[in-house]
């Protein structure tokens with residue numbers, strides 16, 4: 001799978017990163033809730049930070065210490081939930 005739209009590889013090469021912006025905190029948190037439910041379903045969890053309307057993701061596979069298909073699939077799902 002190719003790297004989904006808008007995602008970039010982190011400086012250390014071990015993660016996929018993307019920043020999302022929403023109208024306000026409420027929209028950002030609703031989005032995060034959708035992402036959280038999906039993450040539980042697929043048992044693959046994103047690292048993220050939230051500041052008001054912004055959500056920054058850092059996707060990596062801890063088990064292997066780098067980017068795997070699971071991260072690319074999660075990135076694609078996050079795009080579709082945004």
Ligand SMILES: C[C@H](O)[C@H](O)[C@H]1CNC2=NC(N)=NC(=O)C2=N1
Nearest residue numbers: 043044045046060061062063064
């Ligand atoms: C035991 C459990 O399946 C693992 O710890 C899973 C859970 N979620 C995970 N999420 C991420 N991002 N990387 C992992 O390696 C990972 N491992």
